[in-house]
Amino acid sequence: MSAFSNYLENKILLHVLSNTAYTSPTTVYLSLHTADPTEAGSGTEVSGGAYARQSFASTIVANAASNTSAIEFPTCTSAWGVVGWVAVWDALTTGNMLFYGALTASKTIATGDVFRVPAGDLDITLD
DSSP, X not given: OOEEXXXXXXXXXXXXXXXXXXOOOSSEEEEEESSOOTTTTOSOBOOSTTOOXXXXXXXXXXTEEEXXXXXXXXXXXXXXXXXXXXXXXXXXXXXXXXXXXXEEEEEEEOTTXXXXXXXXXXXXXXX
16 A cells, blocks of 8 residues: 555645644554545445444554554444455544555455454555
């Protein structure tokens, strides 16, 4: 995942080029999407069926960050559909999308499934 949201692009430009302070979030959350969130954060986020964004921590080396431990979503109690994208947010609900990207393979999440990202498998890179 290396795509920045419009929100984060603007915050970084203002911070670096206009000396406008940007306070990074104390906690970040991973979301699941059934439609591409795009830079505007307009895609369809999963909802219902016990779904909730999940917090995670990262290890950063050089120009890459990855999750330090597994990110596990609650057991799905009502089908979530075909998840093809993930995004990183600065809040558990609503908030601002920071990054987004497509999964290497879409995954159908049915009742009883648990969506899990193993430690080190969520990669955020800058080139």
